[in-house]
Structure formats: C-alpha cells, structure tokens
Amino acid sequence: MEIEKKQQAFELALRELTGANPKLTEALKKDHIDLNTLNDIEIIELFWATELFPIYADKSTHTRRAYKLDLEFILNFVMTKTGGLKHLTVLDIHRYLFEVNEQYAPRTVQRKNHMLKRFLTYLHVNQYHLYNLAFHVKNQQRPELLRREVDFDEIERIAESFRHTVKRAQKKELMELRNETIGYLLLTTGMRAAELLSIKFTDIKRNQHTSYLEVKGKRDKWRRIPLTEKATHLVNRLQTLMMIEEVSAPFIAFSTKKKGYPMTYEALRLMTHQAVEHVATEGRTPPHWFRRAYITKLLANGSPLIGVMQLVGHESINTTNGYLQLLNEFSNVTNTNLPFD
Structure with a gap:
C-alpha cells in the first residue's frame, strides 16, 4: 500500500x-x-x-x-x-x-x-x-555604456507626469490617480519595477509614527520601506476612488485588462516612456531610473552606506557603493530624511 x-x-x-x-x-x-x-x-x-x-x-x-x-x-x-x-x-x-x-x-x-x-x-x-x-559562446568585450546623469528636478517632473499618460475616457480619473500613485511610489521608495508591480494594498502597514511597506525582493528577502505622507495620501485616495468606481483589485498597480492581476512590466515601461515624452525629455527612461535616483539621493543626503543597502535590498555592499561614483556630479542637493518628501 x-x-x-x-x-x-x-x-x-x-x-x-x-x-x-x-x-x-x-x-x-x-x-x-x-x-x-x-x-x-x-x-x-x-x-x-x-x-x-x-x-x-x-x-x-x-x-x-x-x-x-x-x-x-x-x-x-x-x-x-x-x-x-x-x-x-x-x-x-x-x-x-x-x-x-x-x-x-x-x-x-x-x-x-x-x-x-x-x-x-x-x-x-x-x-x-x-x-x-x-x-x-564567449562574451564580447566592449566598454560599458555611459549612464545618463540623474537630474532630480527632471525625474520629479517625470513622476508627476505619470497621470497624464491616460488616454482612455472610461474611469479616467481613477486611471490618472493609479498612474500618479505608481509614479510617485517609483520616485520615493526605490523599489524595483517588479517589486512595485507585486505590491498589494495589504502590504502597507502603519504604526504610531509612519506608514511603511513590507516588500519581498530578490531571493525572497523581506525589507521595510518608509512611505512619505504624500505617498500614503495617494494610496488612500486610490483605495477610496476604487470603492466609489466599484473596482475591486488587490494590487496598487492593478491591471484593467486582467481582473485581479497587476499590470505587466511592459505596460509600466511604456507608461514611463510616455511620461518622459510628456515632459519633452530627450532619450528614454526605464522604470529602474527612478530606483537609481532614489538610491543616489539617499547617499547624497549622507545616509549610511549599509543602511541604504538594507533599505533598497541590494545583495552586496559593492552594488550600493557603485552609486557613490555618481555623486561627484551633484552639488546643491537638500538634506532631508527621505528623498523627494
């Protein structure tokens, strides 16, 4: 038996x-x-x-x-x-x-x-x-492409322009708010695009002092990311408007084509490019550029290297240390606890 x-x-x-x-x-x-x-x-x-x-x-x-x-x-x-x-x-x-x-x-x-x-x-x-x-099969030797310089004012304008990428008329206010929330979270959390797409409303936690996200990153490692007041406000408004419009979805970056699922990475990539075009910026900006800007500004604000590594989910301190090389380009960055707050 x-x-x-x-x-x-x-x-x-x-x-x-x-x-x-x-x-x-x-x-x-x-x-x-x-x-x-x-x-x-x-x-x-x-x-x-x-x-x-x-x-x-x-x-x-x-x-x-x-x-x-x-x-x-x-x-x-x-x-x-x-x-x-x-x-x-x-x-x-x-x-x-x-x-x-x-x-x-x-x-x-x-x-x-x-x-x-x-x-x-x-x-x-x-x-x-x-x-x-x-x-x-051998790797071809060629120089690394020069990274585009991170301009914080420009990337804030791009994040704000996410709401202007909505073309549809149906539930337009809801879609604009969803896109604005996505853009602002990309700007202020340093999450990877795949991490943001997997975030559910239930992943947002609150204590006496602040709101934060519980995020599962690479190799299933969890980390806690603080949210700015504006990010919390946008998420709350999004939930309220979804109830009014009778839209039920667990994900913040919810899909309009597949109920109960988040949007695809390709949809997020296209949304980012449309936001860039809206502010008439040359070149194309992938979603990961927001993460780079977030990490770079944290380091520019004097945050400890090990603390930034843990906050953004890097596996190696060398990855975080690489962002320090960009800081020679910046001179007038204001000192705040969280970037873009």
Whole structure:
C-alpha cells in the first residue's frame, strides 16, 4: 500500500514536470533525455522543466522572468534565423552573439550568453549535438555604456507626469490617480519595477509614527520601506476612488485588462516612456531610473552606506557603493530624511 502511494506521488510529480504532453514523459525514459523525438519548442519546454526549474527547485519570480525572456530570445532566434536546433552551426552561434551584443547592455549580454551556453551544453550532454557548441559562446568585450546623469528636478517632473499618460475616457480619473500613485511610489521608495508591480494594498502597514511597506525582493528577502505622507495620501485616495468606481483589485498597480492581476512590466515601461515624452525629455527612461535616483539621493543626503543597502535590498555592499561614483556630479542637493518628501 505504501509503495502504491509513493508510485502515485511520483506519477503526479511527473505530470507536473512534463505537463500534458506524453512525448516529454517518453523522452525521460532512457539513460539520457531523448531529444530526437521532440520539436524545438518541446526541447525548450523540457530544458525549462528538467534543467532550469525542476519540481524540487525553488526560484524567485524575478529569476523565472529573466530566464523566460532569455529562452524566448533563443527560441525566436533559432526559429527565424537558423535551420532549427538540430542543424545549428558555429556561424549561427556567432550571429547570435552579434545580435545580442548589438541589442543589450553588457550585463544582460553576459546573462543571455550564459543561458545559451547552458542550453547548448544540455543538448550535447543528451546526445542531440555531436559537438558542444557552447565552446564557441564567449562574451564580447566592449566598454560599458555611459549612464545618463540623474537630474532630480527632471525625474520629479517625470513622476508627476505619470497621470497624464491616460488616454482612455472610461474611469479616467481613477486611471490618472493609479498612474500618479505608481509614479510617485517609483520616485520615493526605490523599489524595483517588479517589486512595485507585486505590491498589494495589504502590504502597507502603519504604526504610531509612519506608514511603511513590507516588500519581498530578490531571493525572497523581506525589507521595510518608509512611505512619505504624500505617498500614503495617494494610496488612500486610490483605495477610496476604487470603492466609489466599484473596482475591486488587490494590487496598487492593478491591471484593467486582467481582473485581479497587476499590470505587466511592459505596460509600466511604456507608461514611463510616455511620461518622459510628456515632459519633452530627450532619450528614454526605464522604470529602474527612478530606483537609481532614489538610491543616489539617499547617499547624497549622507545616509549610511549599509543602511541604504538594507533599505533598497541590494545583495552586496559593492552594488550600493557603485552609486557613490555618481555623486561627484551633484552639488546643491537638500538634506532631508527621505528623498523627494
């Protein structure tokens, strides 16, 4: 009886691993993973399930999102620029490296190249490729792009312009307030974009002196972020207006297309670009720029390096210390407890 229970548990885990596709299950029934019976998409699905995220793996949503984007890029390249996974050539690998190097910043290039090496090694180990093409994947050496200088007055104007990115007429006041709240939280909390999108109204806590957010960051580490009076006021107004408009959503950055879910990162990125265009600023500003401005101004205000590291959720003190290099550009920054309060 006990053996039967264990067998049932194993079969359940196997279905969770391979989904509803019996071909993926059959591919696992040898001393190596038999990839020759699968098409390119199925091979990537099995790589995801057995190599990146097996059923016993515990990876953060940030890691899952990054890996998903990397694999989508590989799959798109293979299906549009090559003869398929089985017929990849050394020339294909170099063409891939060129395209990645042209499109992405150096750190992203390294991550995407590492994913390709891992995937090609997977194909070789499981006897799909005779030779390991991962040998030809090398990071290209090029200088880091110059970072755009952070102008605090400009970024405040961009944050205020989030409310002007609403184009729809239906529930326009609510959408404007939602966008304004998102812009102001990006400006005054230093949260990563993915962290802000995951914030729920219930994550806002209050004590006798202030309001604060409980945020789960990378590697599921929790940290506490104080909120300014204006941020608290905007969130309270947003909740009230949602009740009046009979809109029910747990997330502050709620989606209008998918009930009960937050907006996507792509939607937030586009909103940020529209806010930049509204203030007629040259260039494009990603959501992460607000986080950089927040961290830099904290350090400019004399906040201790270790305190800033803990507040913004950096894993290494070296990451926080890198922001100090930007401070030589600033001279007249007012000294306040919280940036942009």
